[in-house]
Each structure stands twice: as C-alpha cells, then as structure tokens.
Amino acid sequence: MQIFLGSIVLGVCSLIHILILVWSTSLIKILHPRLTHYSPRIRLGLLLGKAFGFVVMSHSIQVWIWALSFMAFSAIPTLGNAVYFSLVTYTALGYGDIILDEGFRIYAAMGAVTGLLNFGLSTAFLVGLFGRLLPREVA
Numbered sequence: 634m635q636i637f638l639g640s641i642v643l644g645v646c647s648l649i650h651i652l653i654l655v656w657s658t659s660l661i662k663i664l665h666p667r668l669t670h671y672s673p674r675i676r677l678g679l680l681l682g683k684a685f686g687f688v689v690m691s692h693s694i695q696v697w698i699w700a701l702s703f704m705a706f707s708a709i710p711t712l713g714n715a716v717y718f719s720l721v722t723y724t725a726l727g728y729g730d731i732i733l734d735e736g737f738r739i740y741a742a743m744g745a746v747t748g749l750l751n752f753g754l755s756t757a758f759l760v761g762l763f764g765r766l767l768p769r770e771v772a
Contacts, residue, residue: 639743
C-alpha cells in the first residue's frame with residue numbers, strides 16, 4: 634500500500650512539474666522577443682533566471698505536497714516537522730533526525746524518488762534551454 638500511495642503522490646508531483654516546465658517554456662517564448670532592448674548577456678540572464686525561478690517554484694510545491702501528505706496520513710503531526718522532513722527526504726539528504734514508523738518508511742522513500750526524478754528533469758530542462766539560448770544570445 635505504501636508503494637501504491639507513494640506512486641500516486643509521485644505521479645501527481647511529476648505531472649505538476651512537467652506542466653510548470655511546459656508553461657514556463659511558453660512564457661519564455663513570449664518574453665524573449667520583448668527583451669530585445671537589453672544586451673544579449675542581460676537578456677540571457679533574465680530568461681534563464683525566469684526559468685530557474687519556475688524550477689524552484691515547482692520543487693517547492695512538490696515539497697509542500699509531500700509535507701501535507703505526511704500530515705494527512707498522520708505520519709508527522711506538525712507542519713514544521715513535516716516540511717522539514719519532506720525537504721530533506723525530497724533532496725535525498727535524509728539526515729535521519731526524524732524517523733517515521735515502519736508503516737511510512739517506504740512511502741517516505743517515494744518522496745526521495747520523486748526528488749531524484751524531478752531534479753533530473755529540471756537539470757535536462759535548464760541545460761536544454763541554456764543550449765538553445767546561449768548561441769542565440771551571446772554568440
């Protein structure tokens with residue numbers, strides 16, 4: 634059951650992440666022609682900064698989803714601890730200062746899988762965007 638529920642939350646988080654990345658790409662395409670009065674380096678910085686902001690926002694939303702799910706399942710009683718645990722699990726740091734009961738350990742591990750997958754997707758997105766913009770803006 635833990636793997637099933639964790640897979641659902643993982644799927645929801647990944648869907649949100651993909652939608653935000655697609656949405657940010659659309660906004661960057663709209664924003665790009667409006668920045669022609671800036672120098673190429675400033676334009677590149679603004680566009681990549683916008684993309685990076687969307688990536689950070691997406692990961693933050695996912696951490697909150699995991700935190701709220703831990704609270705909803707009564708795995709962690711307080712919001713502060715739930716957000717903290719969610720963040721260190723999502724980033725795969727796993728400090729170990731908060732340990733869940735056996736009934737939630739696999740579920741929590743799915744939070745780490747979510748972070749690993751979506752950080753990889755974010756990295757590919759930013760590298761791809763940088764690769765497309767760099768020759769156009771700075772060359």
